[in-house]
Amino acid sequence: MTTSSPVPAGTIRRIVQLATRAPSVHNTQPWRWVAHGRVLELYADRRRRLPVADPTGRDLLVSCGAALHQASVASAALGWSPAVTRLPDSPDPDLLARVELTPAPPPVDAAEVLEAIDARCTDRRRFTSWPVPDERLAGLAQVATQAGTRAVPLTDVSERFRADRIVLQATERYRSDDAMTAEQQDWRDRSSVDGVPSTVVPRRTGSAGVPGRFTDGDLDEPDEPVVEGSDGLVVIFDVEDDPTAWLRAGEGLSALWLAATAGGLSVVPLSQVVEVPESRKAFQLEVLGGLAHPIILARIGWQAIGRSELVRTPRRAVDDVLEIA
Numbered sequence: 001m002t003t004s005s006p007v008p009a010g011t012i013r014r015i016v017q018l019a020t021r022a023p024s025v026h027n028t029q030p031w032r033w034v035a036h037g038r039v040l041e042l043y044a045d046r047r048r049r050l051p052v053a054d055p056t057g058r059d060l061l062v063s064c065g066a067a068l069h070q071a072s073v074a075s076a077a078l079g080w081s082p083a084v085t086r087l088p089d090s091p092d093p094d095l096l097a098r099v100e101l102t103p104a105p106p107p108v109d110a111a112e113v114l115e116a117i118d119a120r121c122t123d124r125r126r127f128t129s130w131p132v133p134d135e136r137l138a139g140l141a142q143v144a145t146q147a148g149t150r151a152v153p154l155t156d157v158s159e160r161f162r163a164d165r166i167v168l169q170a171t172e173r174y175r176s177d178d179a180m181t182a183e184q185q186d187w188r189d190r191s192s193v194d195g196v197p198s199t200v201v202p203r204r205t206g207s208a209g210v211p212g213r214f215t216d217g218d219l220d221e222p223d224e225p226v227v228e229g230s231d232g233l234v235v236i237f238d239v240e241d242d243p244t245a246w247l248r249a250g251e252g253l254s255a256l257w258l259a260a261t262a263g264g265l266s267v268v269p270l271s272q273v274v275e276v277p278e279s280r281k282a283f284q285l286e287v288l289g290g291l292a293h294p295i296i297l298a299r300i301g302w303q304a305i306g307r308s309e310l311v312r313t314p315r316r317a318v319d320d321v322l323e324i325a
């Protein structure tokens, strides 16, 4: 392979297929890819934005950032080194990134990266009560930071109390807001290619601790609490609250999530705390000292050994999201 060889169409399709495995809010998959020559471009698909929960497009850009990260690490694992330009100058405001690919030997952990992309999923089931050691959380926050965002684990007891209280408040507000819940319902069991199937959402009857916003699905899950004191929390934040920060936060979330998956940990984003304006403000002031904006919060824990594999959420076909120019 020379430095001028084109990227084979099969490789482009495989990279995009791996990128589509990325997490996205309500499994909206709000992205589009265009390949020409050695360049792969990522566009926001704003028709897939959630107008009620995500009027500014923050969650949409976090989701696209996660896809960008997965495309980048997948490219490297397949022998194509990615040079990423974020939000390049363009008359098209939906162009989020340009990824230029150059042949390069895959990194030594290429197989593990591909395995982690395949294994990563949102596991909303209760975690075991084994606490995730502070060093592990700090290590995962570091992985996110190295991917270009900022992240800290919430390990201090009083900070943790404040965070739990704000998440609970956000979840209650979310649930009592008819427009927010109707929008969420709209993405439940939506189709065979997008949305969140009930088969991955735990069925619960009560609550202790802080509940997640998804409940009452089909997944058999006898235990009640969603966030326990033993669960780890890492917040991804930035001093800016703008599209660059959101895109980088998505890259950081994906990096953290793949590292957690490779290390046997489960991750669930708790984005209602950022979607509900009062809770976002409270989190900013009471947890982040007024200095930074929360972009996404991640709950991290150990899943009990021997539990069955979760059903994988569906994805749109590569041909629906990729145009080879």
Ligand SMILES: Cc1cc2nc3c(=O)[nH]c(=O)nc-3n(C[C@H](O)[C@H](O)[C@H](O)COP(=O)(O)O)c2cc1C
Residues within 6 Å of the ligand: 021, 022, 023, 024, 025, 026, 027, 059, 060, 062, 063, 066, 120, 121, 122, 123, 124, 195, 196, 212, 213, 214, 268, 269, 270, 271, 272, 296, 313
């Ligand atoms: C920006 C963003 C916000 C999310 N918010 C939540 C959330 O608040 N609660 C939740 O259970 N899952 C949340 N998720 C996870 C998505 O629902 C999940 O990624 C999607 O349904 C695809 O499923 P998978 O992650 O298992 O592949 C979020 C994901 C992203 C990227």
